[in-house]
Amino acid sequence: MTAPAHIDDQQLQEAGSRVRARLGGRSVVLVGMMGAGKSSVGRRLAKALEIPFVDSDTEIEKAASMTIPEIFATRGEPEFRAGERRVVSRLLDAPPSVIATGGGAFMDETTREKIRARGISVWLKAEVDVLLRRVKKRGNRPLLKNGDPEDVLRKLLAKREPVYAEANITVMSRDVPHEAMVAETLDQMLSFLDIKDQE
Secondary structure, eight states: OOOOSOOOHHHHHHHHHHHHTTOTTOEEEEEOOTTSOHHHHHHHHHHHHTSOEEEHHHHHHHHHTSOHHHHHHHHOHHHHHHHHHHHHHHHHHSSSOEEEOOTTGGGSHHHHHHHHHHEEEEEEEOOHHHHHHHHTTOSOOGGGSSSOHHHHHHHHHHHHHHHHTTSSEEEEOOSSOHHHHHHHHHHHHHHHHHHHHHO
């Protein structure tokens, strides 16, 4: 479903109010690859819903008193994933928020189960060229440090997309204004909630 080209703040607030009234204590969990726009879309989505925005990677760094690249370098990926699982679980136990998760968080079965129980998951899906263009702007992606970034991204996508597809809602992340992405996400959330109410 395509959002209108121009969306004003009032329209977003009205749509956000309708969704928030039906969340029933659930959080909104954004999943998808690095560079899909989870943080930038998430902040605006949280504003429209009038609930807090939380970035799980930032919370992991706070809990570990280290940056994510430092955690990967000193403790390894398995230790990082264990910390990620604990942090996402804690965030889901808190009052409703919009949670932007790291690219690998949804791959963990325990985390997926918890998200199903306590949240509504939104996959921000993006094509490789879009992701590559965005992640090249930042040098803090540990998984892209080894090998050609495009090759690494393609391999990660092949492994992760079937799992991301388990999310409740899929929204294409593309180069349109963030407000359009937020409007489309809210619209799809309303449709999803309508279906859930009828079950």
